[in-house]
Amino acid sequence: MTQDEFAPHRIIMHVDMDAFYASVEQRDHPELRGKPVVVGGSPVDRGVVAAASYEAREYGIRSAMPMSLALRLCPHAIRRPPNFQAYQDASRIIHFHFRNITPLVEPVSLDEAYLDMSDHVMDFAHAAAVGRGLKRDIRISTQLNASVGIGPNKFLAKIASDYDKPDGFFIVHPEEVQDFLTPLPVRRIPGVGEKTERILTQLTIHTIQQLRECPLSNLQQVFGNKHGLSLYNLARGVDPSPVVADQRRKSLSQEHTFSHDLADGSKMNEFLSVLSAQVAEELEKMDLKGRTIGIKVRFDNFQIATRSFTIDHPTRDPKEITKIAKLLLERIDLTHRKVRLLGVRVAGFETDADDCADNAAENDLQLRLW
Incomplete structure (x- = not known):
C-alpha cells in the first residue's frame, strides 16, 4: 500500500x-x-x-x-x-492539553480522544515530539499516565495507542502500515470482539494478514455488506472517517462491548446506569443538555436494536437519563437473546433547534438503525 x-x-x-x-x-x-x-x-x-x-x-x-x-x-x-467529580476534574485538565495542540479534538469519553494534527505539525517526526510533550504535560498536571498512538487515520492511531500500554507511545508511519498490521491478531481491530473472532476462527482467519487475503464477497456473505466491507478496508489500514470536533456534534454517546455476551437483564440495567452517568459527565463537561435519550443494543448475532424517546425539557441529569434508558430497554424483546454491546446516547441539544425537531419524530420507539 x-x-x-x-x-x-x-x-x-x-x-x-x-x-x-x-x-x-x-x-x-x-x-x-x-x-x-x-x-x-x-x-x-x-x-x-x-x-x-x-x-x-x-x-x-x-x-x-x-x-x-x-x-x-x-x-x-x-x-x-x-x-x-474527581474523574471529571482530571478530564477537564486532560482535554485542556488536547486543545492546546489542535481545535480538532473528538472526545470519545472522559479519558479518550482523537486529535487531528494534520494542519498543526510538519510531519510525523514533529507529531512524535508533540505526542511525547503531551504525555509529559498530562503526567505533570494530573499525575496520571496517558498512552498515545499516532497514525495516518483514526483506526491506526487507536491500534497504536493500545500497542504498548500502559504508559505507551507508538507511531505507525504510512509506509509501515502493512508490515505493522500483518502479524497482528484480528482481535486487535476495534470492534472485533469475541463473537466476530470466533466466526473468523471458523474461517481459519487468525491474523490481519489472513483477513486481508479473504475476498470481499466472502466477508460480506458472512458478515453482511456493511460490516464485511469495514473488515475488508480495516485489514488494509483504510479508514477515511474524519475527526469530528465538539462543536459539530449532534449527539453524545457511551458504548461498551462485553467480553462475554450478557443475558441477565438486571446486569444490563446496572451497566446502563454506569453508561448514563458517563454520558451525563461528558454533557456537563461540554456544557450541553439534550432532550432525546436513546439506547443501543447489539446482540450476539450482530443484529442491532435501538430505542429513543424525546422529553419536553433538556437534561443532563444522570438519574433521569438512567431512568429513561432502563425504560427503553424494557421495550426490547430480550427473550432467549444474548447481548454483546450496550450504548446510551443523548441528542437534541438545546443549542441545536434543527436537531431537536428531527429527533421529536423518534417518540414512536420503532426499531431502527442507530
Whole structure:
C-alpha cells in the first residue's frame, strides 16, 4: 500500500488514559497504589465493574464484569464507588492539553480522544515530539499516565495507542502500515470482539494478514455488506472517517462491548446506569443538555436494536437519563437473546433547534438503525 492511499495526508493522534477511574483512585488515595483496585457498584446491589487497575486485571478482572465475580477472582481487591467529580476534574485538565495542540479534538469519553494534527505539525517526526510533550504535560498536571498512538487515520492511531500500554507511545508511519498490521491478531481491530473472532476462527482467519487475503464477497456473505466491507478496508489500514470536533456534534454517546455476551437483564440495567452517568459527565463537561435519550443494543448475532424517546425539557441529569434508558430497554424483546454491546446516547441539544425537531419524530420507539 502506498502513502497515496491515505490521501489527503493526515496525521491523527489517539490518546487513551491508562485505567483512568482506577488510576484516579490510586492517585487520590496513595494507600491504594500497587494494589488491585476495582471501581463500581456494590456486589450486594448486583453492581458491575466500571474500571479495574492493572494490578486487578492480572486476576482476570475486566470492566462490565459482575462485581461479585470480580471479588471472587481477587478476594483482596479493593472496591471503590465511582467518584465522577474527581474523574471529571482530571478530564477537564486532560482535554485542556488536547486543545492546546489542535481545535480538532473528538472526545470519545472522559479519558479518550482523537486529535487531528494534520494542519498543526510538519510531519510525523514533529507529531512524535508533540505526542511525547503531551504525555509529559498530562503526567505533570494530573499525575496520571496517558498512552498515545499516532497514525495516518483514526483506526491506526487507536491500534497504536493500545500497542504498548500502559504508559505507551507508538507511531505507525504510512509506509509501515502493512508490515505493522500483518502479524497482528484480528482481535486487535476495534470492534472485533469475541463473537466476530470466533466466526473468523471458523474461517481459519487468525491474523490481519489472513483477513486481508479473504475476498470481499466472502466477508460480506458472512458478515453482511456493511460490516464485511469495514473488515475488508480495516485489514488494509483504510479508514477515511474524519475527526469530528465538539462543536459539530449532534449527539453524545457511551458504548461498551462485553467480553462475554450478557443475558441477565438486571446486569444490563446496572451497566446502563454506569453508561448514563458517563454520558451525563461528558454533557456537563461540554456544557450541553439534550432532550432525546436513546439506547443501543447489539446482540450476539450482530443484529442491532435501538430505542429513543424525546422529553419536553433538556437534561443532563444522570438519574433521569438512567431512568429513561432502563425504560427503553424494557421495550426490547430480550427473550432467549444474548447481548454483546450496550450504548446510551443523548441528542437534541438545546443549542441545536434543527436537531431537536428531527429527533421529536423518534417518540414512536420503532426499531431502527442507530
